[in-house]
Amino acid sequence: MAEFFSKQWAEDVREALQAGPSEEVRGNALPEYWAFFDLIRSIYEGSWALGVRDLPKEMGGAPAYLYVQWSGGNVTDCRIIGPDDPLEATYVLGGSFADWKKLVEGYDAKRTVMYRKILIEEGDILEFFKTIYFFVECLDQIGRVDATFPVAVPA
């Protein structure tokens, strides 16, 4: 199991996103919902930078971003962008270390968005929400990738 926001974890995320939602996950919603998800995935040309605003220094320091780029139905790039690296993405989002940890521990991805635990910092909100089902199901998949947290969440 890789450390959260490590190079290996980003690779595990890439594999998970490339594989797509499992049959078990797909069984929770109607086929038409997943057909829409698959359609958006097939035409999506854009990138997300999913940030941790307060990633502990011991884990790389803040702000750090998981950069995910999509093209032609595939994940064409998936890596960690550190505090000193240039940041450029179609949508930049951010959340706290504590809320990221909860997502990885099983907190619902839809409520993570709805309860503002991850927020858009740069990008067109209306365009982003045209493909919200695609984004939130990918966020759910990211949350399902196991990770270790060597540093505790500050009280």
Next chain:
Amino acid sequence: MTELAERKSPTAVLHEGPRALSDQDVAMIEGVDLAGVRDLDIDDVIELVHKDLKRLPDFATLYRKYLKQRWDVYDLDFSQDKIDWHEKMTQDERDSFTAISSGFHHGERQVEIELPIFMIGANEEEKLHIAAQIEDEARHTVFFDRFYREVVGLQGNDIMDVLDATFPYVAETFISPFGLLAYQAEELRRDPYDERARVRYGTTYFLWIEGVLALSVMKVTLSYARWKGFLPAYYTGFTATCRDESRHVQGGMKYLQDAVRKDPSMIHEIHNTLRTILYASGVRSREIYFEPLGWTEEEVNLLFQQQLRRKCNDVGISLSQDLEDLLDQARAQLAGG
């Protein structure tokens, strides 16, 4: 007023059209106390919204109406509802009802917490109305919390515990309007005086969530309860909620109408917001069985379309052809606020 005993079918208004309300009817609906709300016909309360959309009241008037119409959610007695739920309703009816009411349970909470930010950029009279609306939404959240605890029988130490228990019944597509609202509220938090962002937010909140989703879907459970003569406290509290919503929708439509009159280019913000909402509304994630409550999905879709078109027509917001096409494809979504 239509007598409760008549118990017309839930979808009668779709086929017969709404009853024309006289000034006396309006005074009765607006002035009746909580006990009298039980005798109101939900179709009349929904029609009240549209009657006043043609001559939108100012915000101070809406605030005065709030002071007269405010009701105490703890005055409701759910003991008969508990009997109806467990002993008279079928499992299919309970399942359909729960799917719908869970959207409202979460929707009321969302519109409660996302509204304060909008108040910052409002004028002083509008601030009074919005402050009242925040209190309304908090009361509606407690209404559903009580319903789930005392009627359905869910347990929890606090409001969030009960929300956690009903979230599995909420469809995946709920994220579309309510996630959008949360992000638009955050956009306003950064600049509360950005008028274009306020119009986009107002379109999602007042026109779509309250004016279309809430008023359409609340009718489904209320017309069922009235038709069957079940759930008297639910009918009373949620019909009173609908009367509250009529003030919210009127206030919201006034805000949008004023914004477009002041700057006609604001219509593009409304259209662009609706375009995003309708684009995501063309897909369902759950099979919704409205039939046990006396509806079909097609009838609910029709209700959605009627609600949006009537509101836009009444306040002078035209829909472009591409939006009309998207609206035709919109599917019934279980959400409310």
